Amino acid sequence: MNNTILVCLSPSPSNIEVIQSAYQSLHKKDKFIAIYVSNHKQSLKEFEQRQLDKNMELAKQLNADVEIIYADDTVNQIIQYANIYKVKKIVVGKSINKKRWFLKHSLSEQILEQAHNFEVLVVPTKAKTKIPKIDFQEKMNSHDSFISIFILMGCTLVGYFFFMMNFHDSNIIMVYILGVLLIALLTSSRVYSVLSTIASVLLFNFCFTFPTMSLSVYDSSYVMTFLIMIIVAFITSTLTSRIKQNAYTSSNMAYISKILLETNQTLQQYSSEQDIVNAGCKVLSELLKRNIIYYTVENNNLNQSVFISIDNKVDINEYLNPSEKGVAEWVAIHNKYAGASTRYLSNAKCLYYAIRKGENVHGVIGIDLNNERIDSLENRILLAILGEMALSLENIKNMQEKNEAIYTMKKEQLRSDLLRSISHDLRTPLTSIYGNSDILLNDNGQLSEEKRKILCADIYDDSLWLINLVENLLAITKIEDGKMKLKIEPQMIEDIVNEALKHVNREKKKYQINIDIKDDFLMADMDARLIIQVIINLVDNAIKYTPIGSIIDIVAYQKEEMIYMEVRDTGEGIPKEEKVKIFEKFYTLNNVLADSKKSIGLGLSLCKSIVEVHGGNIYVLDNYPKGSIFTFTLPATKINLNNGVPKLIENIY
Secondary structure, eight states: OOOEEEEEOOSSTTHHHHHHHHHHTOOTTOEEEEEEEEOTTOOOOHHHHHHHHHHHHHHHHTTOEEEEEEOSOHHHHHHHHHHHTTOSEEEEEEESSOOOSTTOOOHHHHHHHHOTTSEEEEEEEOOOOOOOOOOHHHHOOHHHHHHHHHHHHHHHHHHHHHHHTTOOHHHHHHHHHHHHHHHHHHSSOHHHHHHHHHHHHHHHHHHHSSSSSSSOOSOTHHHHHHHHHHHHHHHHHHHHHHHHHHHHHHHHHHHHHHHHHHHHHHHHTOOSHHHHHHHHHHHHHHHHTSOEEEEEEETTEEEEEEEEOSOTTOOTHHHHSHHHHHHHHHHHHHTSOEETTSSSSTTSSEEEEEEEETTEEEEEEEEEOTTOOOOHHHHHHHHHHHHHHHHHHHHHHHHHHHHHHHHHHHHHHHHHHHHHHHHHHTHHHHHHHHHHHHHHHTOOSOSOHHHHHHHHHHHHHHHHHHHHHHHHHHHHHHHHTTOOOOOOEEEEHHHHHHHHHTTSOGGGGGSEEEEEESOTTOEEEEOHHHHHHHHHHHHHHHHHTSOTTOEEEEEEEEETTEEEEEEEOOSSOOOHHHHTTTTSTTOOGGGOOTTSOOOOSOHHHHHHHHHHHTTOOEEEEEOSSSSEEEEEEEEBOOOOGGGOOOOOOOOOO
16 A cells, blocks of 8 residues: 655754655555645745755755645644545654743644554654854845935934034934844845944944043943943844844735646646646746747656747757756656756756656656756745646646546446347347247248238348348447548439338338428538438338328528428327437337337437537427427538539438
8 A cells, every 4th residue: 555754844953863764654556745824924944945955956856746825724734634545554753852931832742643544754853053154245235235324324424423413322323223223124144234233333432432432431331332332232133134034024925826726727728648747847938038848758758858948049959958858858757857057957948847746757847947046935936936837737637647548438338238128129129020030931822922921021121120220230330430421412402302211111001191392402511321311210100100191391491501400200200308319329118119129229329320420500499289290400402503413312221
């Protein structure tokens, strides 16, 4: 039995141990899922985001499906996700040296309390608290430096004004704290907040404490003032930076959520694999501003490719050369990402990902990095969209398999019904033919001429019934298999009707059959043989369900661009609830025929198939005061006198 293992991701360096432990607990065919729940209340510092990206990369290398989920309640979201995907085991880490204040439960403890239906593996880890190193060259830039210097100069000028007005020192201190706050808001790095805090204290000491223009302090109380000023300025700058980071994180989350919603809505519009691939690649190319190449995968082999370029001047051969294609094939086989910026086949031009759901690889997508690395936001967007594409392709595949299964089931059911009906319904006419022919063969001159004619007539009727049955079976099989090749030609309606009546049940002599064609030159485009079969079935049907001596009318007329043909009888009629069923396969009205032979229920179904393949329609209405009217339509022939007169129907059967 294949199980699903879920590991919880975090921005902690110790999370690597958790991921490795989860991978080691996998069996051969277990599904591996790694999820990270992003909470808007929790903003990640830059070094934490980098560590989270590393942890995600490790999970992907270990063949895990990486998912990023946005929710406020982390534990509840993990439990819900586990229920939906029928997770067997949840793997989560717990720090053994991290202190928790005010009886606050760790994530692992909360999951243990709520995960009653899952096996929970808690991996003890040693928290690695490391102060990140600040790269001043990278963090500092001329623009932010100018802003910081300008604000501090402004604060000093305002301080001089307050000093000349004999304002208290606390007012000048507040000016500098306000300056630190503005620097924290307007600059991109926290380095400026720290440096401006120190600079503001030094400027206040140099310019406004006695002796001025000196860093010396005669009044010992100023030491405490400086200390408080540093603390207040530092706290203020820290809170401001955190608020700004939270706003940035929330903005990114909202942006990603918007992108995912739009992508999901876009992909749901399409029902074919090719359309989904084209739409997904186009969305990625527009968002990342990069060239995209996609390969469909079948049995670990690359098939057709799709190339989306942001520049029409790009040579596609750069992406289809053997080297690049080899990397894509490696990704398809190993179900891992590789190429540029990775440790696998890093000399490639593109970064290649497998579009997959579990072990099913639907395709391989390549992103042209252009000798650059994608940032964390782009990476999250990329993973999210790839996940949406994989889900849509998986749904398409599942739907195709479901439809194939339904088709196979219906086909088998049809075959079963057909064999059952044929085996049962052929017995009576075949027995009758056998019995009557045996009597004729063993006759020693004892039978009268009238008796012999009756026996021969019975054999003829039963044989004709069998011939019509075989014709119906062959015709409906060819139509449904798509093997029927129609020979559409203009035909005279009168000729078609007359030819059909030649092959109608011999019982027609006992009925009054009237032909009413409104126009002597009424013509329709048709395959003559098939339409004759329709008329035969409809007239035979009228004979079977109409008392002997009744009137049967065959009416034909033109209305707009269609020819209407009606077969009217004066039988018992068809109940309203039966009218929608009589054109179904193996359905017979009241299940009994007038001549006591059981019907196989294919005649009207065949009529419907033939008429519809001609572009027409067939239906049944009540004939007042009594009986039914079967009507079908055919496209009327557009007469062109230059084409001459159509040939008469001869020797159809």
